Amino acid sequence: MRFVVEPMRLGDIPTVSAIERLSFPQPWPQSAYRREILENRMAHYVVARVLDAPAPVRASAPEPQPQSADRTEDGLFGKLQRLLRASADPTSGGAEDRGVVGYAGLWLMTDEAHVTTIAVHPQYRGKHVGELLLLHLIDHAISVGARWVTLEVRVSNEVAQALYRKYTFKEMGVRRRYYSDNGEDALIMWTDPLDSEHFRRVLEQNRAALRQRLTEAG
Ligand SMILES: CC(C)(COP(=O)(O)OP(=O)(O)OC[C@H]1O[C@@H](n2cnc3c(N)ncnc32)[C@H](O)[C@@H]1OP(=O)(O)O)[C@@H](O)C(=O)NCCC(=O)NCCS
Structure with a gap:
């Protein structure tokens, strides 16, 4: 798959x-995604498309029940996100099914980039789509x-944490009972400095390995 x-x-x-x-x-x-795309100059949102296989989701698919959990949010950043989320949702129709299988977003705040979402x-x-999205954001x-x-x-999201650790993210703090649905704690993770020699080396090694795996996968 490409x-x-x-x-x-x-x-x-x-x-x-x-x-x-x-x-x-x-x-x-x-509506939150519409506003992020149309109005938030700090935001950068991307999608991963599969080019040579049927997309698993169509916009008209019935609403499934949520299965797993995570979201990154905090401080001013989190408050803005919650405001966006609380608003009504006027979006309907106009869907294009263009093979979207994943998405991710980033907010750029001075010299910090906050990953807002990735799924x-x-x-x-398990097909390296999440890593491809994270690499793009970085x-x-x-x-x-x-x-x-x-x-x-x-704290329970070991899969996402493994992906982040691969790109030098480290736990720098904990927000107790951060997630309101179940009172779970959030780990706050930061990369090494993006301009450090160590980060650049890790980035390029991971990029080369990812390219190889995606090439082998077709
Ligand atoms: C987290 C998520 C985006 C990862 O995407 P993915 O496409 O499945 O992951 P990839 O195939 O790109 O794997 C990249 C790395 O993630 C980690 N990883 C992926 N699947 C894993 C698993 N089942 N167990 C442990 N680590 C795993 C590994 O470090 C892997 O690198 P490796 O293959 O060199 O070991 C995806 O699982 C997801 O959408 N989860 C639900 C939403 C979510 O939790 N988002 C994170 C919010 S903070």
Whole structure:
């Protein structure tokens, strides 16, 4: 399978939302994604598309029940996110099914880049799509001059933590009972400085290995 990462467009939002509902217990309304794309100059959202296989989700698919949980949010950043989430959702129709199997987002705040969300459709997990998305976000953060990338992750989310640790994210603190659905703690994770020799070496090693794996996978 071949994947490509591209900027998220309005027509992607219904499919993104369907993946979101499969991935998080408190999904954002579609209007939040519309605003992120149309109004938030700090935001950078992307989707991963599969080029040579049927997409697993169509925007018209019935709403599934949430299965797993995570979201990164905090402080001013988190408050803004919650405001967006609390708003009504006027988005409907206009869906394009263009093979979206995952998505991710970043907020750029001075020299820090905050990963706001990252998710892959359950049928496409374990195929390096999440890593491809994270690598894209990191490349974007570097390209606009960020010095670190940070995020929050549930203490129970070992899969996501393993992905983050691979890219030098380390636990720098805990927010107690951060997630309101179950009172779970959030780990606050930060990368090494993006301009450090160590980070660049890890990044390029991971990039080369990912390229190799994706090439082998077709
Ligand atoms: C977290 C998530 C985005 C990872 O995406 P993915 O496409 O499945 O992951 P990848 O195939 O790219 O794997 C990349 C790395 O993640 C880790 N990983 C992936 N699956 C794993 C598993 N089952 N067990 C442990 N580590 C795993 C590994 O470090 C892996 O690198 P490796 O293959 O060199 O060992 C995906 O599981 C997901 O959408 N989860 C639900 C939403 C979520 O929790 N988002 C995170 C919010 S903070």
